[in-house]
Amino acid sequence: xxxxxALVAAGLVWGQEPAAVVRGRTVFSSSCGIGYCHGKDGGAxxxxxxxxxxxxxxxxxxxxxxxxxxxxxxAFKDQLSAADISAVVAYILTLSGxxxxxxxxxxxxxxxxxxxxxxxxxxxxxxGSPAAGRALFFDASNPKRCSACHACQGRGGEAGxxxxxxxxxxxxxxxxxxxxxxxxxxxxxxxxxxxxxERITGLKKTENGxxxxxxxxxGLPPVLRTIYKDQITSRATERKSPMPAGYGRLxxxxxxxxxxxFLKSAPVAPGEIE
Amino acid sequence: MTRMLYALVLGGCLAxxxxxxxxxxxxxxxxxxxxxxxxxxxxSQRYSPLEQVNRANVRRxxxxxxxxxxxxxxxxxxxxxxxxxxxxxxxxxxKVFALDAATGKxxxxxxxEKPKKIAELFGPWNRGVALGYGLVFMGTLDNxxxxxxxxxxxxxxxxxxxxxxxxGCNITGAPLVVKDKVIVGVTGGDAAHRGYINAFxxxxxxxxxxxxxxxxxxxxxxxxxxxxxxxxxxxxxxxTGSYDPDLNLVYWGVGNxxxxxxxxxxxxxxxxxxxxxxxxxxxxxxKWYHQQxxxxxxxxxxxxxxxxxxxxxxxxKRKLLLNVNKGGYVYVNDRTDGKFVSAWPLVENLNWIxxxxxxxxxxxxxxxxxxxxxxxCPSIGGGRSWNxxxxxxxxxxxxxxxxxxxxxxxxxxxxxxxxxxxxGGEFVLKAPLKGKAGGHLGAYDPITGKQQWIYRYKYPLLxxxxxxxxxxxxxxxxxxxxFALDAAxxKKLWSFATGSGLRGSPISYAVKGRQYIATPTGWGSAxxxxxxxxxxxxxxxxxxxxxFVFALPE
Numbered sequence: 001x002x003x004x005x006a007l008v009a010a011g012l013v014w015g016q017e018p019a020a021v022v023r024g025r026t027v028f029s030s031s032c033g034i035g036y037c038h039g040k041d042g043g044a045x046x047x048x049x050x051x052x053x054x055x056x057x058x059x060x061x062x063x064x065x066x067x068x069x070x071x072x073x074x075a076f077k078d079q080l081s082a083a084d085i086s087a088v089v090a091y092i093l094t095l096s097g098x099x100x101x102x103x104x105x106x107x108x109x110x111x112x113x114x115x116x117x118x119x120x121x122x123x124x125x126x127x128g129s130p131a132a133g134r135a136l137f138f139d140a141s142n143p144k145r146c147s148a149c150h151a152c153q154g155r156g157g158e159a160g161x162x163x164x165x166x167x168x169x170x171x172x173x174x175x176x177x178x179x180x181x182x183x184x185x186x187x188x189x190x191x192x193x194x195x196x197x198e199r200i201t202g203l204k205k206t207e208n209g210x211x212x213x214x215x216x217x218x219g220l221p222p223v224l225r226t227i228y229k230d231q232i233t234s235r236a237t238e239r240k241s242p243m244p245a246g247y248g249r250l251x252x253x254x255x256x257x258x259x260x261x262f263l264k265s266a267p268v269a270p271g272e273i274e
Numbered sequence: 275m276t277r278m279l280y281a282l283v284l285g286g287c288l289a290x291x292x293x294x295x296x297x298x299x300x301x302x303x304x305x306x307x308x309x310x311x312x313x314x315x316x317x318s319q320r321y322s323p324l325e326q327v328n329r330a331n332v333r334r335x336x337x338x339x340x341x342x343x344x345x346x347x348x349x350x351x352x353x354x355x356x357x358x359x360x361x362x363x364x365x366x367x368x369k370v371f372a373l374d375a376a377t378g379k380x381x382x383x384x385x386x387e388k389p390k391k392i393a394e395l396f397g398p399w400n401r402g403v404a405l406g407y408g409l410v411f412m413g414t415l416d417n418x419x420x421x422x423x424x425x426x427x428x429x430x431x432x433x434x435x436x437x438x439x440x441x442g443c444n445i446t447g448a449p450l451v452v453k454d455k456v457i458v459g460v461t462g463g464d465a466a467h468r469g470y471i472n473a474f475x476x477x478x479x480x481x482x483x484x485x486x487x488x489x490x491x492x493x494x495x496x497x498x499x500x501x502x503x504x505x506x507x508x509x510x511x512x513x514t515g516s517y518d519p520d521l522n523l524v525y526w527g528v529g530n531x532x533x534x535x536x537x538x539x540x541x542x543x544x545x546x547x548x549x550x551x552x553x554x555x556x557x558x559x560x561k562w563y564h565q566q567x568x569x570x571x572x573x574x575x576x577x578x579x580x581x582x583x584x585x586x587x588x589x590x591k592r593k594l595l596l597n598v599n600k601g602g603y604v605y606v607n608d609r610t611d612g613k614f615v616s617a618w619p620l621v622e623n624l625n626w627i628x629x630x631x632x633x634x635x636x637x638x639x640x641x642x643x644x645x646x647x648x649x650x651c652p653s654i655g656g657g658r659s660w661n662x663x664x665x666x667x668x669x670x671x672x673x674x675x676x677x678x679x680x681x682x683x684x685x686x687x688x689x690x691x692x693x694x695x696x697x698g699g700e701f702v703l704k705a706p707l708k709g710k711a712g713g714h715l716g717a718y719d720p721i722t723g724k725q726q727w728i729y730r731y732k733y734p735l736l737x738x739x740x741x742x743x744x745x746x747x748x749x750x751x752x753x754x755x756x757f758a759l760d761a762a763x764x765k766k767l768w769s770f771a772t773g774s775g776l777r778g779s780p781i782s783y784a785v786k787g788r789q790y791i792a793t794p795t796g797w798g799s800a801x802x803x804x805x806x807x808x809x810x811x812x813x814x815x816x817x818x819x820x821x822f823v824f825a826l827p828e
Binding site for chain 1: 347348392394395398428429430431433435468478484486701702799800803804806807813
């Protein structure tokens, strides 16, 4: 009985699907067969039909893991575990009629995504919650969210400095940058006046002999404006950070500490973000 | 002086190109040779008054030039615009071309830098640009809105509305310029995302207002979402709205709630999904809404065009709004206050409800239970897809395509992950219960739905419809034929094989007194991709991305 149980678990009993295929079907229906993609059971959608086609296993592993350049097929290495990628490939092979699925572990190394390092603990673990800070940083319902201008750990806006590498800074320094942005200038703000009389204050992105691209921070989200130099009548460097003031009032102390804890935490793989 | 300017404009002389303004679009009927906004006029009737090409001579229509964009992925879905002899078109991957509308000669192009990340779920296609104040506006695959110099194609401003890596959303629909603002929607209705409609200052790109299609805490309507479901409830705004300058209201359709098929975690009516919202274009404030489908569990968008009609109804002159719902019913509302007027079925295969009562309430809902496949008609591709209908003031009829098909739906409990697909189930297309699967194009009384004629076809028709003053109804099919029907009888009068299926929006315009009819061609899109499930041979229908332009021989 115990042996039978083990065999069932391994999917080796006649008439039973291997566990990898069972798992692969579930992964497929929530990742590949959804919406307009490959269709239920690979029956075609906007993406190609998979059912009834023959595929090489290594090819499928590569495509699912890395995606296809210049197409809509995304890389799943950050969204699915290596085991799930292997399982979904095993399932697709059953659709294509190219033979029974192989054990999930075989070849999984090839598809193994770089494992994220475990989150480092904040220097002061009681100071705030990185998860709560992340939610505030990226809060889509808040027009003044940090990510409107700043990226952190691969997401967010480009206008302000990328805040991914803050782990080495002290919580006090980070907190001060949030509540007193005028105290430290990380970028050089500019004010331009154009021929039409418009005054534009913001952060320079690029400049060449002909034009200047500047993040206009008069409102949020910031607007990347292209201004031709022959349209500029005056140009001055500002002493004041364009970051809006008032974050010390917008957030509670607890929330500010959460933000600090998030900024000091190590990156989390996108697939783990809820 | 005025007369000379007028002559230059009529002549389509490029040097005489005048800045497009919202005022010019309001008065579009004074310049029928142009097509300045998405549906030509703010009322979205897709009617060109031009009549040089007409029922009597359309059989002599010939191609005069074509333009290949070179980017065939997803086909060509755009709606060309024409302003004083210059045409603006787009292809997949956010490429914009300005062309001489009489010759097809390229004046400039703008290729948006290929984004590092796009919202794959919603495709690489684009449905067109908006014009205004010397600028060309386009939404992008990574949820930016860009403004280009209409004379040179150079980028003037560029705003990232929300990080695509976080929202899983993008912009495929054309923006709408109203007064000094450019208004644009967003996809994301099948993802864990909270939808919105945004307006930006045309000159600076500064955000003027945002209307959240799902009310936040403390706002009226928030109580129609249980728990935290409002944060991930979809409510996209992926097509282009309409505008009534007399009422100063913008009308925009809001898509389905997410998860599409699983509703237990979002108990309530789920406002303002599946609703028409009427907004003050100056402030974004909601003036009225009408929800067609409370608590949708079928993915029936209300996202398509709002056609504004001034018609006599029961002895009164009424300002009405007609909207084709994806579920296969056509709704008519009073556009002054949103009050329900009528609803009529566009397709024969409908089983998700038994009917709609005189107040507009759904009767006999057929909701898919969790884990158990059920047959639902029409399919997720819709009783009609987004491709627009047209209204002819000459016949007083509304012309639209419709699709007969069904699906089995299996609803599934699903937890939202921000920006990730959020369908809550899956589907497989099935042949309909009544008749054969296929498409049709019909003429209907807009209020009662009384069918005047119907043209049937073996596949879904997925291109927009154009009505003209010459008594023509023009559209194209998946096999690549672009054709003209008699608006009065539905009789086919002319057809031309373009070589690839049609999925875009045809328009008509004139340069130097010569009328042209232009149509995008090139097979593709999400719904086209589903078709092999019912029609296996369509898997091999070749794609393309070519604009064809026709005229009578000189």
